[in-house]
Amino acid sequence: MELDSNRELQLDRGSKGTRYYRNAVERHWDPGEIDLIEDSERLIEYLQTSEDSEEVFDVLRQNIARFGAGEQAVTEDLAPLATALDNLDDQMFITTQIYEEAKHTDFFDRYWREVIHAVEDELGYERSSPTDPVWYNDAYDELFERNERAMGALLDDPTPDTFAVAYCHYHLTIEGILAQTGYYGMQQSFAEDSHPELPSLPGLHRGFTKIRQDEGRHIGFGMTKLKELITEDDVDPTLLSETVMELMPLVNGITAEENEQNEDIGPTPDELRAYASGKHTDRMEQITDASEEIPDVETLTQLDGAGAD
Numbered sequence: 001m002e003l004d005s006n007r008e009l010q011l012d013r014g015s016k017g018t019r020y021y022r023n024a025v026e027r028h029w030d031p032g033e034i035d036l037i038e039d040s041e042r043l044i045e046y047l048q049t050s051e052d053s054e055e056v057f058d059v060l061r062q063n064i065a066r067f068g069a070g071e072q073a074v075t076e077d078l079a080p081l082a083t084a085l086d087n088l089d090d091q092m093f094i095t096t097q098i099y100e101e102a103k104h105t106d107f108f109d110r111y112w113r114e115v116i117h118a119v120e121d122e123l124g125y126e127r128s129s130p131t132d133p134v135w136y137n138d139a140y141d142e143l144f145e146r147n148e149r150a151m152g153a154l155l156d157d158p159t160p161d162t163f164a165v166a167y168c169h170y171h172l173t174i175e176g177i178l179a180q181t182g183y184y185g186m187q188q189s190f191a192e193d194s195h196p197e198l199p200s201l202p203g204l205h206r207g208f209t210k211i212r213q214d215e216g217r218h219i220g221f222g223m224t225k226l227k228e229l230i231t232e233d234d235v236d237p238t239l240l241s242e243t244v245m246e247l248m249p250l251v252n253g254i255t256a257e258e259n260e261q262n263e264d265i266g267p268t269p270d271e272l273r274a275y276a277s278g279k280h281t282d283r284m285e286q287i288t289d290a291s292e293e294i295p296d297v298e299t300l301t302q303l304d305g306a307g308a309d
Helices: 016-026 037-049 053-077 079-084 088-123 138-156 160-189 202-233 237-261 269-288
Strands: none
Touching (some): 016 202, 037 053, 037 088, 079 160, 138 160
């Protein structure tokens, strides 16, 4: 075991890593405590009384499957980052992030077991599985395979550029563009009074609120580390934009299919594209512009849209 003798005490309480860590601890939540009974009841009623309701159910199942698989993948893929970091405060935060990605996996698994299967059983549908390949496409698989490789590279070549590429894959693209936009869109779709043509699902809404708050903190940490890499380790900012742009065809390959299926369900594809583009543009400016600052963690965990309550 190695201790940093330059530190009087173990932790730097003023560091961003420790502040992010403490925010995660203070915002702890348990996926098992979210009430899902009303969700299954409302879905059953909706499917029994509404036209085109099975299409909505298919969209819901595909999104829950993809969210759950994505959270599982990143739970597994974050371990190399925790190993490669040499700062205790940052490592402690990453332990909370791995734990939270595992909690998100837990939530979506529970939703399938207690809501999707309950609805299927009640209506006489054949039980479906979130691990069925039918829910995924090649672009989805390739994006997460690239993320796994980018994270794994940290174990063999932990240079500033390798860290930057890893943060761009995970924090900027998978979390910042794909996941956050998807969570935002789904939460708006099934929130109370947001889209009256769709069922309000309070358990799903509550879960998305907690997950989006966690993801805001995760993305902020990645942004902070990228800004440090640019200012302290001379990483070229073009590496960030080039890495994200290389991944965008895969993101578009995932969302284009979803938009085609979801065209008349919830927020429009144009609304979601504008949301994703605006958020990403703001983040890149905050990372690359020396005069800009990364928002504090309390701001990063504040939500817009239906989850703002």
